[in-house]
Amino acid sequence: MFSLAILLVLGSGFLHSVWNLYTKRSMNKNIFLWFCQLVAIIIFLPWTIMEWDSASITSTGWWIILASMFLHGLYIKLLAAVYTVGDLSQVYPIMRGTSPLLVPLLGVSLLHEKLTALGWIGVITIVVGIALLSNLNFKRRESPSLKAPLLALAVGVCIASYIVVDKVALNYVSAVVLNEATNVGNLLVLSWAAFTSQGIRKELSVNWRIILLGGLLAPAGYLLFLFALSLGPLAQLAPMREIGTVFGTIMGIFILREKQGRRRLISSILITMGIITLGIWG
Secondary structure: OHHHHHHHHHHHHHHHHHHHHHHHHOOOHHHHHHHHHHHHHHHHHHHHHHHOOHHHOOHHHHHHHHHHHHHHHHHHHHHHHHHHHOOHHHHHHHHHHHHHHHHHHHHHHHOOOOOOHHHHHHHHHHHHHHHHHHOOOOOOOOOOOOHHHHHHHHHHHHHHHHHHHHHHHOOOOOHHHHHHHHHHHHHHHHHHHHHHOOOHHHHHHHHHHHHHHHHHHHHHHHHHHHHHHOOOOHHHHHHHHHHHHHHHHHHHHHOOOOOOHHHHHHHHHHHHHHHHHHHHHO
16 A cells, blocks of 8 residues: 555656646746636536535534645745746755655654654655755855745745645545645635736636646645555655655756756755655655
8 A cells, every 4th residue: 555655646746846837837826826726626626525524524623624724825825926036946946845854853743653764864865955956056146035945945834734734634534625625725815816916818818728737737636645645654755745856857957948957957866865765664
């Protein structure tokens, strides 16, 4: 079962990087993400209705679901902001690199999960690789502002937080119901910025095909991860999902033509080594 969980996590990481690429290439991030959430809600609504059983949710369960919706909403709002000011290959590694550091610590301390010594080496290797990949060089001619890296760090904290909360939420609702709830929360959070922005019709006319695809890929990728969490421990699976960092970096280099390709590819190999170490011996 754990091998299946690994495959689900790797698939989740790939889908996540693809829809982040689409988000970066969109014109207005708030509008694009708002439409993606709307599409996702419509697509997964029948499945959600089939699995919905409100009678089985306790008051504690409702509070945990609301906490998950809040954290996902904060995440999606910050994501729109960070892709407005930063490059994919600059901010994506920082966002995804924060989670492998925080989630195992939270999983071990709060959920009483365990990592072996090699598991911790794997986590550290992933973090070191992502730190190198981030290339946080703040020379004036390269990065005059700390806004993008700090926003990316905030996104990473949100990711680590909602993963832990969602792991607990799965004790009360199915992955499909939880995913739909967070999609609704995301839609509500983005609504004000989307409706007050200029260019709703333009974004839809230019990117409607990508919006439809993004509305499917974004929740599908996270559903794969939620299913994986039901099959294995959080402390091991969450860092492995960050292989999406490698995919995202490759896309940034070869599709968006971003710089420093050699260094970032080497760093990606280091990340992969850490992921393998964590997955096999963690």
